[in-house]
Amino acid sequence: MSTALLLLPDFLLIVCGFCLCRWTALNRPVWEAAEQLVYYLLFPVLLFNSVMRSPLQPTQTLSLTLGGVALLACGIALAFAVKLWPGVDARLHASGAQVAFRFNSFIALALAERLGGPTxxxxxxxxxxxxxxxxxVAAVWPLARHGGHSYAREIIRNPLIVATLLGLAANLAGVTFPEAVGTTLQRIGVAALPVGLLAVGAGLKLGGLKASPMLTTAFIGIRHAILPLVGIGLALLFALSPEQRLILVLFASMPTASSAYVLAARMGGDGAFVAGLVSLSILLGMVTIPWWIAVLGWVT
Known part of the structure; x- marks a missing residue:
């Protein structure tokens, strides 16, 4: 089965979420509640359970971690450099720069599970x-002039970070749960991926892009063309295993985060422009993710 067909069920879930939100009684308020459920319960449980049960091999994960950090640093630098272009609207840049380097955790975890299993x-x-x-931190920085924001509080209270750190601690401590508890955690985690992908589809909104076609092209180009190529280069540079190369390139190929719209809207940015960027990024990801995975196979 080709990569595109392997990923098709997950992308079809996104399409289903879009259709359900637009043409059934399961409208936007329903999916806003679903997003909260996924973000604060289902995904954290999935992350905690996966990290806790995965064998830790620091010597093997260090290179992967360094590759991920280098990839994000490249994306952030390129996104901020766009502001130096002549004629760039400062407010639109501050709002949309985050789209170039942020990533959709829902899709990342779903595809990592499908292509890489629990590991x-x-x-x-x-x-x-x-x-x-x-x-x-990088997303809030250009928006900071529009309002205050506590970096430390945002990071400490992020449920995805907390769950991963707790999973690491439990793994290192050798914590085990009774079978009933372990099964419950596993079933909660299984629910995270389909519900999360449906919520992604429900949030698609292709408006506001006409505000700046130039910035749209720049941010989407960084997200879907430059960063995946950089990811392939870093995977080869750090001599990652084939399995870790796949994960790093998958990470580099992700559509941007759906929450980018929320951040822009709450901090006085152009929410409509960012909503359009997010939707376009997700739609492009359905095509570009299989493509970049195929490219990785060709060059390795």
Whole structure:
């Protein structure tokens, strides 16, 4: 089965979420509640359980971690450099720059599980735990002039980071749960991926892009063309195993985070522009993710 067909069920869930939100009684308020459930309960349980049960091999994960950090640093630098272009609207840049380097955790975990199994989820969880605080700080920085924001509180209270760190602690401490508890945690985690992907589809909104076609092209180009190529280069540079190369390139190919819209709207940015960028990024990801995984196979 080709990679595109392997990923098709997950992308079909996104399409289903879009259709359910637009043409059934399961409208936007329903999916806003679903997003909260996934973000604060289902995904944290999935991350905790995956990391706790995965064998830790620091010597093998260090290179993967360094590759992830280098990838994000490249994306952030490129996104901020766009502001130096002549004629760039400062408010639109501050709002949309985050789209170039942030990533959709829902899709990342779903595809890591499908392509890499439990070990792939654990590796992706580590990249998310490192990437979320880095990206949050970088995303808030250009918007800071529009309002105050506490970096430390945002990072400490992020449920994905907390769950991953707790999973690491439990793993190192050798914690085990009774069978009933372990089964319950596993079933909660299984629910995270389909519900999360449905919620992603429900949030698609292709409006506001006409505000700046130039910035749209720049941010989407960084997210879907430059960073995946950088990811392949870093995977080869750090001599990652084939399995970790796949996870790093998958991480590099992700659509941007759906929460980018929320951050822009809450901090006085152009929410409509960012909503359009997020939706376009997710739609492009359905095509570009299989493509970049195929490219990885060709070059390795």
């Amino acid at each position: 792939g989820v654990a590796w992706m969880a580590l990249l998310l735990a490192i990437g979320v605080p880095i990206c949050n």
